Amino acid sequence: MVPICLVVASFLILRLTRGYPWAAEFLFARGFYKYYAILWSSVTQWVPFSLMELGIVLFPFLAVFLIVWVIVHRRNWKKYLLICLWTVCIVFFWITCTCNVNYNRYPFAVIGELTVRDSSAEELYQLCLRLSKEANLLRAQLTKEDEDGAMQLMDPSIYQMSKTARSSYRDLNEEYGVFNYRTANTKPIFFSHLMSYTDLVGVYCPITMETNVNTDVADYSIPSTMCHELAHFFGFMREDEANFIGYLACIHSDSIEFRYSGTMLALIHAGNKLSEVDMDAYNQLWQQYSEGLVRDLKQNSEYWKQFQQSTVREVSTSINDAYLKANHQTDGVRSYGRMVDLLLAYYREE
Numbered sequence: 001m002v003p004i005c006l007v008v009a010s011f012l013i014l015r016l017t018r019g020y021p022w023a024a025e026f027l028f029a030r031g032f033y034k035y036y037a038i039l040w041s042s043v044t045q046w047v048p049f050s051l052m053e054l055g056i057v058l059f060p061f062l063a064v065f066l067i068v069w070v071i072v073h074r075r076n077w078k079k080y081l082l083i084c085l086w087t088v089c090i091v092f093f094w095i096t097c098t099c100n101v102n103y104n105r106y107p108f109a110v111i112g113e114l115t116v117r118d119s120s121a122e123e124l125y126q127l128c129l130r131l132s133k134e135a136n137l138l139r140a141q142l143t144k145e146d147e148d149g150a151m152q153l154m155d156p157s158i159y160q161m162s163k164t165a166r167s168s169y170r171d172l173n174e175e176y177g178v179f180n181y182r183t184a185n186t187k188p189i190f191f192s193h194l195m196s197y198t199d200l201v202g203v204y205c206p207i208t209m210e211t212n213v214n215t216d217v218a219d220y221s222i223p224s225t226m227c228h229e230l231a232h233f234f235g236f237m238r239e240d241e242a243n244f245i246g247y248l249a250c251i252h253s254d255s256i257e258f259r260y261s262g263t264m265l266a267l268i269h270a271g272n273k274l275s276e277v278d279m280d281a282y283n284q285l286w287q288q289y290s291e292g293l294v295r296d297l298k299q300n301s302e303y304w305k306q307f308q309q310s311t312v313r314e315v316s317t318s319i320n321d322a323y324l325k326a327n328h329q330t331d332g333v334r335s336y337g338r339m340v341d342l343l344l345a346y347y348r349e350e
């Protein structure tokens with residue numbers, strides 16, 4: 001009965017915090033979760049590799065071992081079944097309290113005092129023009145390129161970029177006051193190329209309190225991915241908000257590479273939205289892109305083409321979509337692009 005009680009308690013917590021977002025905000029996100037994140041990440045950060053990735057690699061072997069063990073010791077199968085039930089319920093309760101409940105906290109628009117409303121196609125076009133101008137100016141200052149002329153990071157060390165990202169969030173905290181605790185270093189995924197088959201560029205793991213990034217992708221996208229995952233670390237689980245917060249962290253950085261990466265993240269999502277409402281305006285927007293910016297986008301596009309027909313990608317996307325919808329992000333994986341509403345509100349305030 002006790003394991004089932006943990007599941008029931010999990011659903012009660014989610015139901016109550018959905019009705020009372022102040023509880024999710026102050027009791028969990030800025031209360032229990034904050035101190036859990038500080039404590040647990042200070043332990044796991046000393047492991048130089050991703051514990052999450054290690055767990056994924058070892059899981060199939062562990063599963064086979066347990067199945068064989070139960071078959072050999074079949075007299076005690078009820079005992080082992082109970083242990084599995086306990087494990088599943090504890091993990092479910094753990095993830096509920098350290099991750100899922102944060103979906104019910106105050107929207108970042110409320111915290112940042114942004115007014116989100118419907119916008120015209122012209123407003124969206126003007127936002128895209130502004131972002132493209134900023135991206136062009138930043139791209140002109142980046143001198144390191146590969147043989148195809150695509151942007152390369154001056155120092156590809158994830159550890160060094162983690163230091164830059166943490167510094168950016170400290171600066172961002174001065175404005176918003178909700179990023180006021182230390183984060184652990186982001187960890188690179190060892191099997192990054194294989195990760196690309198899942199269509200993922202970064203993962204936040206609440207069980208190990210790690211932020212992980214795919215390092216096989218286009219260089220320009222890595223800093224903004226890192227800042228996106230760190231937004232999850234700070235308890236902002238909605239994907240549109242994590243994208244927007246990641247953008248804010250990047251443009252608050254002293255690093256030109258980070259500012260360019262964040263601006264490109266915003267430009268791509270805003271441009272995609274523009275293409276849905278006014279294709280002619282989108283084509284005009286493309287005429288504003290510098291040659292270096294176009295080379296970066298082309299490299300990124302060519303990279304992802306090799307994974308388009310992947311069955312693993314389709315399954316992974318479906319699972320991610322179902323998970324997001326289960327946490328009341330009704331757009332599922334399309335919710336990543338809703339950051340455009342926050343971008344428009346942000347620039348409207350300016």
